[in-house]
Amino acid sequence: MLEIVMLIVGFVTLVSGKMSLGKGRNLSGWRARICGAILCSHLAIVFCGGLIIGLTGNAEIVPHIILTLGSMIFTVSLAVVIGNLLYKGQSDETRVEQKFA
Numbered sequence: 001m002l003e004i005v006m007l008i009v010g011f012v013t014l015v016s017g018k019m020s021l022g023k024g025r026n027l028s029g030w031r032a033r034i035c036g037a038i039l040c041s042h043l044a045i046v047f048c049g050g051l052i053i054g055l056t057g058n059a060e061i062v063p064h065i066i067l068t069l070g071s072m073i074f075t076v077s078l079a080v081v082i083g084n085l086l087y088k089g090q091s092d093e094t095r096v097e098q099k100f101a
Contacts, residue, residue, distance in 0.1 A: 003042065003072060010039030021083050031086040038079040045071045 013036030049067040
């Protein structure tokens, strides 16, 4: 269920170009689309990992659960960290534009 929510948020972010980071902080444009792509990459990571697990003969449930949870935690953490870094750049650009406008 969490994977579906994460993928929906990723696809909506990719299409709309808007992402909320909380506390009134919003990414927009290409910065938000990068975070959306990171969230959607979870699907590719789990697919490739599952394929590798299946081809090696470890088709048990425990490796799949570890792969899924690890990928989900990694992609969400990466999207949040990169989103915060990109927000700093976006806010700096906004301040410079307001200063010269």
